[in-house]
Amino acid sequence: MLALGCDHGGYPLMKEVIKYLEDNKIEYKNFGTFSEESVDYPAYGKAVAHAVADGECEKGILICGTGIGISIAANKVKGIRAALCGDVFSAKATREHNDANILAMGARVTGPGLALEIVKAFLETPFSNDERHIRRINQIED
Numbered sequence: 001m002l003a004l005g006c007d008h009g010g011y012p013l014m015k016e017v018i019k020y021l022e023d024n025k026i027e028y029k030n031f032g033t034f035s036e037e038s039v040d041y042p043a044y045g046k047a048v049a050h051a052v053a054d055g056e057c058e059k060g061i062l063i064c065g066t067g068i069g070i071s072i073a074a075n076k077v078k079g080i081r082a083a084l085c086g087d088v089f090s091a092k093a094t095r096e097h098n099d100a101n102i103l104a105m106g107a108r109v110t111g112p113g114l115a116l117e118i119v120k121a122f123l124e125t126p127f128s129n130d131e132r133h134i135r136r137i138n139q140i141e142d
Contacts, residue, residue: 003057005044010063013107045073067106
């Protein structure tokens, strides 16, 4: 189960992500927003982060205009490793090395075609479980 969240700037791209998820029969819970009416991104970033941290959802996807603000908000929640990705390599690397549990993207900087490739890479790439990466993640969590 994926947790989804966006602000007004991320809403158009989130609609594309939702279509991708539905086409691929991937379950999700949408924490909003549900329009392009101006809202405050921290509320949505934190809602998704809490759903992931509490185990309600396995991973999350967050989108705002740049992806920066919403990822910062999500990373304030203990146990969250939200990674802002604008390319496929970073999406794979953050799953393999950081066991990132939330993908953040910027709708104003990443087009829908690339964004869907990033989502696919993030969702399909497993954590490596290498000792060095586990050690580093533990250092982040302390």
